[in-house]
Amino acid sequence: MSTHAVADSATMLRRQLRHMKRYPSLTFMLAGMPVVFLLLFAFVLGGALGAGIGGPTGGRAEYIDYLVPGVLLMTVASAAQGTAISVAMDMTEGIVNRFRTMAISRASVLTGHVLGSLVQTMISMAIVLAVALLIGFRPDATPVEWLAVIGVLALLTFALVWLSVALGLVSESVETASNLPMPLVLLPFLGSGFVPTDSMPAGLRWFAEYQPFTPVIETLRGLLLGTPIGGSGYLAVGWCVVIALGGYLWAKKLYARTR
Secondary structure, three states: OOHHHHHHHHHHHHHHHHHHHHOHHHHHHHHHHHHHHHHHHHHHHHHHHHHHHOHHHOOHHHHHHHHHHHHHHHHHHHHHHHHHHHHHHHHHOOHHHHHHOOOOOHHHHHHHHHHHHHHHHHHHHHHHHHHHHHOOOOOOOOHHHHHHHHHHHHHHHHHHHHHHHHHHHHOOOHHHHHHOOHHHHHOOOOOOOOOOHHHOOHHHHHHHHHOOHHHHHHHHHHHHHOOOOOOHHHHHHHHHHHHHHHHHHHHHHHHHOOO
C-alpha cells in the first residue's frame, strides 16, 4: 500500500472514529445484546446448566466461566452486523459517489470501515468482559495468554469485518444489510458457546464441532481457563485466515463494480 493510500486510510479511520464519538450509543447497543444474553444465561439458566458443565460440583460460577468465551464471539458477530449496516448506508446514501470525485485512494474507504470496526468491536468486548468480571467470571490466564486471547479475538474480528463489508456491498438496502449477517450471531449457539457439543443430537453435534466458531471458542476457553486446546488453535487461525481472505476478495470485487 502506497504512502498516499495509508494517509487516506487514516483519514477514513478518523471519519469512523468521529462517528463513534458522535454516536456512542451505537457502541453500547452493539455490546448490549451480548450483555443481555450473558446475564440471562448466567442468572436464569446458569444454575441448571452449570450442573452439567461442571459435573457433581458444577454450578452457576462454573457455568459463567464456561459461558464467557461464547458471549465474546457473539459480541464480535454483533459488531460485524453493524459494519454491514454502515457500509450499506455509505453505498446507498451517495457519500461513496462523492468520494469518487475526490483525489483519494479507493481502497481507503473500505479500509476505514474495517479499522473503525476493529476499534469499536474491541471497546464492545471490553464492556462485555467488564460485566462478566462483575458477575463472577474468574479467568486464570497469564499475561502472555491474555495477549494470545486479544490476538485471537482481533484476528476473528478482522475476518468477520471483511466478510461483513462484502455483505454490506452486496446489499441493495440498509434493511437487507442488517439481516444478512444475522447467522453469524447465531453460530455461537450452534457450537460449544453455551453447552458442550456432546450434549447435542448427532447431526447438530457434527455441525457444531466443524463450524468455524467452535475451535475459536475452545481456543479462548483454553487460554482463559486452562482447559485443553488440542488442535483448536490451529483450526481457529485457519478459519480466520480463510474467512478474512474470502471476505476481502469478495469485497474488493464488489467494490470494483461500483465504478
